[in-house]
Amino acid sequence: MQPLEEELEQARELSVDDLADAIESIGFECTRCGACCTGHGEDEHIATAFPDEVRDLESADGESDAVPPAEDREWRDAARPMPYGLEETDEGLSGETFEWALQTDGCGDCVFYEEADDGTGACVAHDDRPLICRTYPFSVALSGTSQPMGEAVDEAGIVRAHECEGLGRNISRDDAAELARTLKERAVRELEEAIGVRDEYEPTDPGPGEVVVHDSEGAKRVDGRPLEGE
Numbered sequence: 595m596q597p598l599e600e601e602l603e604q605a606r607e608l609s610v611d612d613l614a615d616a617i618e619s620i621g622f623e624c625t626r627c628g629a630c631c632t633g634h635g636e637d638e639h640i641a642t643a644f645p646d647e648v649r650d651l652e653s654a655d656g657e658s659d660a661v662p663p664a665e666d667r668e669w670r671d672a673a674r675p676m677p678y679g680l681e682e683t684d685e686g687l688s689g690e691t692f693e694w695a696l697q698t699d700g701c702g703d704c705v706f707y708e709e710a711d712d713g714t715g716a717c718v719a720h721d722d723r724p725l726i727c728r729t730y731p732f733s734v735a736l737s738g739t740s741q742p743m744g745e746a747v748d749e750a751g752i753v754r755a756h757e758c759e760g761l762g763r764n765i766s767r768d769d770a771a772e773l774a775r776t777l778k779e780r781a782v783r784e785l786e787e788a789i790g791v792r793d794e795y796e797p798t799d800p801g802p803g804e805v806v807v808h809d810s811e812g813a814k815r816v817d818g819r820p821l822e823g824e
């Protein structure tokens with residue numbers, strides 16, 4: 595069996611109870627500080643969104659200063675090519691990349707993030723947010739899964755915790771179990787997606803100023819349209 599398929603088997607066998615135990619022992623309550631939704635200095639916010647998650651965000655209720663209402667929203671309003679591997683040229687961003695990142699505004703923050711007058715943050719597409727946002731600050735230690743930005747700062751069993759001011763706070767068993775179920779769903783999904791990307795990948799040769807994004811559905815242009823079939 596290939597490594598990704600082996601990891602997918604492991605992800606499917608993860609015990610939700612064990613994951614919930616680990617989350618409970620680390621502890622977590624979101625303070626809505628917004629640090630996981632915003633850029634930091636020169637670093638833009640980067641979070642993976644799978645193609646169906648981008649479509650959900652495209653039609654999600656809610657709007658912000660940086661994202662138009664659903665009826666006027668396009669793929670590019672919700673997602674941008676994952677920046678890794680792309681090159682800034684005289685003609686603009688160029689090259690091939692894998693997967694999509696949530697779109698960012700001029701400050702490098704997620705376009706769906708909005709700060710209230712009291713300084714707390716909120717996601718305007720909260721009910722449709724991607725799995726990686728639903729499970730922040732946790733990840734599972736399987737190498738084929740994606741890790742949020744930043745190093746792990748704590749771990750328990752197979753669960754890793756990333757930088758977040760809400761860590762160490764008490765969490766109810768019900769909330770830990772819910773988070774554990776979503777964390778398992780995310781691990782399985784990330785590995786299925788990674789296998790899909792690997793299997794669909796056909797090298798392309800984007801010209802200057804062109805970007806091709808490979809996801810589990812094939813090669814796409816920056817506006818989400820398939821590369822082929824034009």
Ligand code: SF4
Nearest residue numbers: 624625628630758760
């Ligand atoms: S960094 Fe942690 S506490 Fe702050 S908004 Fe994100 S999950 Fe909540």
